[in-house]
Amino acid sequence: MSALHLEPWSDAGLDVLRRQNTPAMTRHLGGPELEEAVGGRHQRYLHLEDGEMMVVRLGEVAIGSIGYWARSWDGHEVYETGYAIFSEFGGHGYATAALRLVASRAALRATRRHLHAFPRVDHAASNAVCRRAGFELVGTSSFEYPKGTWAESNDWRMDLTGLV
Template sequence: MSDRAVVRLRRWADVDLPLLHAANTVDMTRFLVAPESDAQVLRRHERYLRGWDVEDPRMFAIVDDRGEGLGSIGWWDAEFHGPVKEVGWAVLPQAQGRGVASAALRELWRLLREGGASVPMMACPSVDNVASNALCQAVGFELEETSSADFRGETMTLNWWVRR
């Protein structure tokens, strides 16, 4: 795959629970404090499923042209100097470095705009997450600020990226 990888975003479904387990490793969560317990992963999965009924969060499986799961991406309502759609993503190690995350973020932006969302999209990776910060810049986000916030009981220093 090139920088313009071809991916589809598919509405989160029961079959996607293994994607959350695959992304819940020490390596994959090193910028998110630590892996979650199995019970926490199951609660997250249920929240992702329910989000489609209550419109928040809206989570998708990132899939390739064969329907193979490559990761997850989605948005939820948040506040950052006003209302925003905060986005988060996880691309499994075997799909990293192939343009999957940038293609998925571009597609997510398209879906948000097609759906009528007029608020900015915001992402807040750890300052130490070089790849996610570079991704934000590459797909048109602008760095608004760097500040600390609590996440899973820990204080993290985050870069706050916004795309309008």
């Protein structure tokens, strides 16, 4: 079996974003984006300063994306994470494994204590990924994503201090 690993974001990531920009994959994220927005997202990922975006690979095959970035949340400086594994690779534990890998990378920076994920409360698969990756459910909150769209989301948190 090929090893799952994370590759730093590069121009190859644009194809990943385009493949993820389907109604099925963006159902819990407000729906597909226009091509211009996908290109803008790609540029932001290339130049992310306090965090990093990565392509999730199974051997040489790109199977999705994952990343973390700095944000203020509930009065604290934390990292937020987001991930998307192509539908055809779902159900095999790849998202959970990638989330553990990205948490370890965030912990190495040693600049923030917690990593948060905010899946919508009705997104059962994403909530299961957080639980299996070792996150603690803190509660629910009204969360804005994409900009201008508010939804009830779970607030999952992982303490990064024990990972390094």
